[in-house]
Amino acid sequence: MEAGHSFNQEIEAFFKPRSYGAGLNGVGEMILDLDVMLDWDEMIHAGSRRKAAVLRAVRKTVRDVFGRRRWKDFDVTQFLLDLDTICERLARV
Numbered sequence: 001m002e003a004g005h006s007f008n009q010e011i012e013a014f015f016k017p018r019s020y021g022a023g024l025n026g027v028g029e030m031i032l033d034l035d036v037m038l039d040w041d042e043m044i045h046a047g048s049r050r051k052a053a054v055l056r057a058v059r060k061t062v063r064d065v066f067g068r069r070r071w072k073d074f075d076v077t078q079f080l081l082d083l084d085t086i087c088e089r090l091a092r093v
Contacts, residue, residue, distance in 0.1 A: 005023040007090055010086075010089075010090065010093075011086055011090075014082070014085075014086045014089075015082065015084070015086070018076055018078075018082060020075040020076075020079045020082070021073040021074045021075050022073045022074075023074030024071060024074055026056050032065070034062070034065055035059055035061075036054070036057045036058050036059055036061045037057070038053070038054065039053075042063035050089060051090070052091050055087045055090060055091050056087075058087065059083060059084065059087050061078060062080070062083055066079070066080065073080050
């Protein structure tokens with residue numbers, strides 16, 4: 001990914017004003033930590049497509065996590081739609 005570009009700031013600015021229900025209230029700063037596994041061969045040969053491959057892996061990993069775990073009063077559907085939106089936006093940067 002391009003040096004000097006902070007995806008964290010853009011992602012935080014995107015998600016901060018949004019609300020997905022009270023389901024995560026009381027969970028610290030409402031931060032989802034996860035590990036994303038990347039395919040070594042794909043990353044070696046991805047070149048300029050590396051960012052898109054990483055974003056694709058993040059989307060898949062987050063969907064897998066939310067497929068296994070449920071939070072009461074949390075709008076997973078809207079969260080995943082918003083995740084898709086920000087990933088598509090970041091892929092164009």
